[in-house]
Amino acid sequence: MGKIAFVFPGQGSQMVGMGKSLADQHEDIRTMFNQADEKLGYSLTDIMFNGPDEQLTLTTNAQPALLATSMAVLKRFETVGVTPDYTAGHSLGEYTALAAAGAITFEKAVVAVHQRGKLMEEAVPAGLGAMAAVLGMDRDALEEEMIEISRSGAIVAAANYNCPGQIVISGSKEGVEKASERLKEKGAKRVIPLNVSGPFHSPLMKPAAEKLRVVLDAANVQMSNVPVMANVDAKPVTDAETIKENLVRQLYSPVLWEDSVNALLNEGVDTFIEIGSGTVLSGLIKKVNRRVRTFAVSDEESIMKTAAALKEETK
Structure with missing residues (x-):
């Protein structure tokens, strides 16, 4: 059996109601979401579960909401005993990939991406x-x-x-x-x-990138437990300083998603598991290489189904 990559979606994958069924079913997930609310000082979970959609779509809410949902799904998925050889995420999803790989704690990551969202919105006045x-x-x-x-x-x-x-x-x-x-x-x-709401991953984000450096210093980034495929150069990284530098550059550099998928394939990955809201990345991965297997997990049912499919193979 080949290697497994956990991949995490970025902005655009958010939908009202995400994470709710898991929170309803599991106390540890509720605790996790409460931690996020406490750290942010407002009820992000209320916006996630109940909307309205325009509130959830705001960059400052969408980023921590997607991260929190993916991490909640991951917490449940880890209980079935599947572990990744690599992680990767699309833009914002790279922060989730780093949290999943142990390079940043959940609470620090939620705060960092909320602030990242603010910086991105402030960098260029709306409409420009x-x-x-x-x-x-x-x-x-x-x-x-x-x-x-x-x-x-x-x-x-x-x-x-x-x-x-x-x-x-x-x-x-x-x-x-x-x-x-x-x-x-x-x-x-x-x-x-x-x-x-703005020209993300363009040179216009450079002023925000310098301010992001301060946010990342406060986030206490550590060495990751598994290699994370970086957006900026499609290379696996574990070193804390390189991770931070990559995240600063990521704000104004293109997201090399196609290259990252190809790099993971070259590393022997043949199974991609998209963790969190939606199936955007699974679709993109299939367009890069139709032969790889993709799964998308977002709730109890999809977690169990994926776990069963993977167990079948290892028999």
Whole structure:
């Protein structure tokens, strides 16, 4: 049997009601969520369980909510005896991957991502930044166009390399609009504006990145127990200083998700388990390599089903 990677979703995977069934069923999960509320000084869980959706979608709420949900699901999943050889997460999910690998405590991580959300929202005034998903365009061709557009003074960059044929761009509103037109002319099948509050993973996030360094110093990052595949360079990392440096750079650098999946495959991973809300990453992983096995666990039922499927194999 090959190796197992636990992967954790980022912003966009949140949905009202996430984590609720586990909290209803298990006291230790309720305790965990209460810890998050206490650390943040408001009831994040109320927003997670009951909404409204616009509250949950705010970056400052979505980030700790996704982390808390994934960690709660992980806590339950660990009881079935499955352990990872690697962890990885998409953007915000990298913090969950680090918490899962023991590099940061749950409470410190919840506070750090809440603050990260604040810094990201404050970095660029609302309405001045934008992001868009570019579908059906070759990576090298897109990168060439980005260089050309940037030369004209517009701020725009690749933000997420999600899977072949799906790249997200980010930058100033004007830069993203200009790039969207140009990429369509150059053969992109579709360019879809994203409903986000800022130009994440673009050079416009650099001012926030320096402030994030202070947040990470307070988070007491340790060496991780298993290697975590980093977003910024798609390399496995365990060293505390490198982890922190990567997280600072991650704020204004592209998320190399496709590269990270390929790097995990090269390390011998053949089973990816997405832990938390939604199935976004499972879908992207399948587009990178159709032959790998993916599972998504988010509640008691999916945890038990996945555990049974994995046990079947080890027989």
